[in-house]
Amino acid sequence: MIRLEQVSVSFQAPGGAPVRAVHEVSLEVARGETLCLLGASGCGKTTTLRLVNRLRSPSAGRVLVDGADVAAADPIALRRSMGYVIQAGGLFPHLTVRENVGLLCELEGWDAARTRARVDELLELVSLAPREFAERYPSELSGGQRQRVGVARALALDPPILLLDEPFGALDPITRRELQHEFTQLTRRIEKTILLVSHDLTEAFRLADRVALMDAGQIVQLGTRAELESAPATPYVTRFLEGFVDA
Amino acid sequence: MRSQLALLASVALLCGAARSAAPPMPQDATEGTFVIGSKTFTESRLLGEIVAQLVTARTDLAVEHRSGLGGTLICWEALLAGEIDLYPEYTGTAWAVVLQEPGAVSDPLRAFLRVQSESRRRFDAEWLAPFGFQNSYALALREDHAEALGVATISELARVSADLRAGFSVEYLNREDGWPGLRDAYGLAFTSVRGLEHALAYEALGAGELDVIDAYTTDAKLRRFGLRTLRDDRGFYPPYHAAPVLRGETLRERPELRPLFAELAYAIDEEAMIAMNHAVEVQDRGFEEVAREFLVEAELLSAAEIADAAPTRDARQVDWLRLLGEHLYLTFVAVLLAALIAIPLGVWITRHAAAERLALGLFSAVQTVPSLALLAFLIAVPGLGLSPRSAILALTLYAVLPILRNTFTGLSTVAPEVLDAAKGLGLTERQVLMRIQLPLAARTILAGVRTATVISIGVATLAAFIGAGGLGEPIVTGLYLNDVRLILSGAIPAALLALVADKGLALVERRLTPRGLR
Numbered sequence: 221m222i223r224l225e226q227v228s229v230s231f232q233a234p235g236g237a238p239v240r241a242v243h244e245v246s247l248e249v250a251r252g253e254t255l256c257l258l259g260a261s262g263c264g265k266t267t268t269l270r271l272v273n274r275l276r277s278p279s280a281g282r283v284l285v286d287g288a289d290v291a292a293a294d295p296i297a298l299r300r301s302m303g304y305v306i307q308a309g310g311l312f313p314h315l316t317v318r319e320n321v322g323l324l325c326e327l328e329g330w331d332a333a334r335t336r337a338r339v340d341e342l343l344e345l346v347s348l349a350p351r352e353f354a355e356r357y358p359s360e361l362s363g364g365q366r367q368r369v370g371v372a373r374a375l376a377l378d379p380p381i382l383l384l385d386e387p388f389g390a391l392d393p394i395t396r397r398e399l400q401h402e403f404t405q406l407t408r409r410i411e412k413t414i415l416l417v418s419h420d421l422t423e424a425f426r427l428a429d430r431v432a433l434m435d436a437g438q439i440v441q442l443g444t445r446a447e448l449e450s451a452p453a454t455p456y457v458t459r460f461l462e463g464f465v466d467a
Numbered sequence: 468m469r470s471q472l473a474l475l476a477s478v479a480l481l482c483g484a485a486r487s488a489a490p491p492m493p494q495d496a497t498e499g500t501f502v503i504g505s506k507t508f509t510e511s512r513l514l515g516e517i518v519a520q521l522v523t524a525r526t527d528l529a530v531e532h533r534s535g536l537g538g539t540l541i542c543w544e545a546l547l548a549g550e551i552d553l554y555p556e557y558t559g560t561a562w563a564v565v566l567q568e569p570g571a572v573s574d575p576l577r578a579f580l581r582v583q584s585e586s587r588r589r590f591d592a593e594w595l596a597p598f599g600f601q602n603s604y605a606l607a608l609r610e611d612h613a614e615a616l617g618v619a620t621i622s623e624l625a626r627v628s629a630d631l632r633a634g635f636s637v638e639y640l641n642r643e644d645g646w647p648g649l650r651d652a653y654g655l656a657f658t659s660v661r662g663l664e665h666a667l668a669y670e671a672l673g674a675g676e677l678d679v680i681d682a683y684t685t686d687a688k689l690r691r692f693g694l695r696t697l698r699d700d701r702g703f704y705p706p707y708h709a710a711p712v713l714r715g716e717t718l719r720e721r722p723e724l725r726p727l728f729a730e731l732a733y734a735i736d737e738e739a740m741i742a743m744n745h746a747v748e749v750q751d752r753g754f755e756e757v758a759r760e761f762l763v764e765a766e767l768l769s770a771a772e773i774a775d776a777a778p779t780r781d782a783r784q785v786d787w788l789r790l791l792g793e794h795l796y797l798t799f800v801a802v803l804l805a806a807l808i809a810i811p812l813g814v815w816i817t818r819h820a821a822a823e824r825l826a827l828g829l830f831s832a833v834q835t836v837p838s839l840a841l842l843a844f845l846i847a848v849p850g851l852g853l854s855p856r857s858a859i860l861a862l863t864l865y866a867v868l869p870i871l872r873n874t875f876t877g878l879s880t881v882a883p884e885v886l887d888a889a890k891g892l893g894l895t896e897r898q899v900l901m902r903i904q905l906p907l908a909a910r911t912i913l914a915g916v917r918t919a920t921v922i923s924i925g926v927a928t929l930a931a932f933i934g935a936g937g938l939g940e941p942i943v944t945g946l947y948l949n950d951v952r953l954i955l956s957g958a959i960p961a962a963l964l965a966l967v968a969d970k971g972l973a974l975v976e977r978r979l980t981p982r983g984l985r
Binding site: 307 | 882884885887888889890891892894895898903906907981982983984
C-alpha cells in the first residue's frame with residue numbers, strides 16, 4: 221500500500237526563483253489497486269512517482285509504503301521491493317535480454333540455475349519466447365519487445381509494487397494498444413499494487429482502477445472514470461476529459 | 468647549442484607523433500662513480516669521451532660517460548642535481564641559457580671569468596680551464612670564391628656584399644646575436660637573404676646557389692666542403708669557449724682532479740677540434756678511437772695507460788632488439804601507470820564538477836609543457852634523476868590526459884534513462900558504476916588508452932635525451948652524424964611500433980565491445 225500525505229516538492233531553479241513541482245499532494249493506492257497519475261507534461265506526475273522509490277525526496281509531507289515512512293528505509297532495499305519501468309524501457313544496451321532481466325536476481329545472489337528459470341518464466345509472462353529472444357541485445361529488438369523486456373525486468377524479484385512511468389509512451393498506436401491489453405491481462409494474474417504515470421486519458425482509463433488528474437503540481441480530482449465523468453471537480457477536468465488539453 | 472632547436476624540430480618531424488632523442492643505457496649514478504655527461508652533437512660527445520678516457524687512465528675512479536644528453540638545460544640540471552659530475556659547456560651558451568643574463572661580454576677572458584664566478588657563486592658549479600678552442604657562429608664562403616673576392620674578414624665582405632646571395636639558418640636569421648646584429652655591426656647588404664635548413668645550406672653553397680652562409684667554426688663540414696670562415700674583426704660574436712664544468716662538491720672531494728684537468732687546458736685548438744669532428748662525421752670513425760688517438764698524440768696518455776681504458780660502445784652499432792625492448796618497456800609502464808591514475812580519477816571527477824575542471828585543466832597544462840623542459844625539471848627531483856624513472860614519469864604525465872578525458876566523456880555520455888533505470892531498479896551506486904557505467908564507457912576509455920599509447924611511443928624516443936634508451940637513440944645520433952641509415956633505424960621501428968599498437972588496440976577495443984553496442 222502506498223500513501224502520500226501532504227507531499228510537496230520544491231527546488232531552486234537556476235534562475236533563483238523557487239519552483240513548486242508538487243504541491244500538497246495526498247493519495248493512497250490500495251493493495252492490488254492500479255492508480256494512474258494523469259496530466260499534461262510538466263504537471264508534476266513523474267516527480268510524484270519518483271517520490272515513492274526515493275529517486276526524489278519531498279520538501280514537505282510524508283511518503284508511506286505499508287505504513288512505514290520511506291525516508292527511513294534503505295533506498296536499495298526499498299527500490300528492489302518495487303518494480304520500475306520507464307518510457308522506452310531503459311534497457312542496459314550492453315547486456316542481453318537474459319542479462320537485463322536477470323541482473324537483479326544475480327545481484328541478490330541467486331544461483332545461476334534459479335536465475336535462468338526465473339528469466340524464462342518472466343519472458344513467457346510477457347509473451348517473448350525465451351529461445352528466440354533471451355540472447356538478443358536491446359538493439360536487436362523492436363520498441364514493443366523492448367518494453368516487454370522492461371516489464372519482465374521490473375518483475376524479476378516479484379515485488380509487491382510496480383511503478384510505471386509512461387511505459388507505453390514511445391510505441392506506435394497499434395503496438396501500444398496490444399501491450400495495454402496484455403498488461404491488463406497480466407495485472408489480473410499477478411496482483412500488484414501499481415502506480416502509473418500517463419499523459420493519455422484513454423490509457424489511464426483502460427489500465428487504472430482510479431485516476432488522479434494533476435495540474436500545476438496539484439491533484440485536481442481523484443476518482444474512478446465514472447466519478448470524473450459524472451462529477452468533474454473543475455472546468456479543467458471537463459476540458460481534459462473532452463480532449464481540449466494538449467497533453 | 469644553437470642547433471638544438473633545429474634538431475628538435477627535425478626529430479619531431481621524423482617521429483611524427485611528437486618530439487624525440489638519442490643514446491646509452493641508464494642505471495642510476497652509482498656512488499663513487501665519476502659520471503661525465505655530454506650533449507647529443509659530435510663535438511660534445513668527443514670532449515666527453517676525451518675526459519672519460521683521461522680520468523679512467525689517470526685516476527682510480529670508476530668512470531661512466533653518459534653521452535647524448537638532450538641539450539644545455541638537461542645537462543645543467545643533471546649537473547646541479549648531482550646526476551653527473553662534469554660536462555663540456557660553452558661560455559656563450561652558459562651566459563645566455565644558464566645564467567640568463569641579457570647582453571654579453573665580447574672579451575673572451577672577461578666572459579669566461581664572469582661565467583665562472585657566477586656559476587660558482589650561484590650554483591656551486593666550477594668552470595675549469597678552457598679546452599682551448601671556440602665554437603662560434605661565423606660566416607663562410609667557398610675557399611676559391613673568397614680567394615677571388617679577396618676577403619678574409621667580415622669587414623672586407625661588407626664592401627662586396629651587394630653582389631652576394633646569403634642563406635642563413637632560420638634561428639640565426641632571427642637571433643639578436645645573429646644576422647640582425649651582424650648586419651648592423653658591419654653594414655652588410657646582400658642581394659638576397661634567405662632562411663633555410665642548416666644542413667642544406669652547405670649543399671646549396673657547394674652547388675653555387677648561395678655565396679655566403681652561417682656556420683659553426685669547428686664544424687667538420689667546413690673542411691669537407693672546402694670553405695673559408697671570415698674573421699669577426701669587430702668582435703661582434705660573443706665568445707663560445709669550450710670548457711669542462713664540474714660540480715663544486717666533486718672537486719672538493721677529489722682535489723686531485725684539478726691538476727689532471729690543468730693538463731687538458733688549452734690542449735685542443737680549433738684545428739684539432741675540426742679534425743676530430745671531421746674524423747667522426749666524414750670518415751665514419753668511432754668516438755672512442757678518435758678521442759684515444761688525440762690523447763696519445765697530445766702526450767696526455769701513454770699507450771700503456773690506454774690499455775686500461777674501458778671500451779665504449781660504438782654509437783653506430785644499433786642493437787635493435789635492446790632498443791625496441793627499452794622502448795616497449797617505457798611505453799608500457801607509462802601507459803599502465805597513466806591508466807591507473809586516469810581511470811579512477813575520471814570516475815571521481817564525473818561526480819565532482821569542480822574537480823573535473825581542475826583535473827582536466829591541470830593535465831591539459833602538463834600537456835603544453837615542452838618535453839625537454841619537463842625532463843629537465845624531473846631529473847632535478849631527488850630519486851628520479853637521469854634514470855628511466857624520469858622518462859617514465861614524463862611519459863605518464865603526458866598519457867594521463869587522453870585517458871582521463873575519454874573516461875570522463877565515456878562515463879558522462881551514458882544515456883540518462885539507462886542510469887535512471889539502474890538506480891530505480893535498486894542498484895547501489897557502486898553497482899551502477901561497475902555494472903552499467905564502466906562497461907558502457909569501456910570502448911571510449913580504451914580509445915583513450917590507444918591514443919595515449921600511440922602518443923607515448925612517439926614521445927618515448929625522447930627518453931634517449933636523458934640516457935633512458937629506446938628507439939630515440941639512433942635517431943639523434945644519426946642526425947648529428949649525418950647518417951640517414953642510423954636515423955631510419957630508429958624512426959622506422961618507432962613508426963611501425965606505433966602503427967602496430969594502434970591496430971592491435973583497435974582490435975582489442977572491438978573484441979571487448981559487447982555485440983549490443985557494435
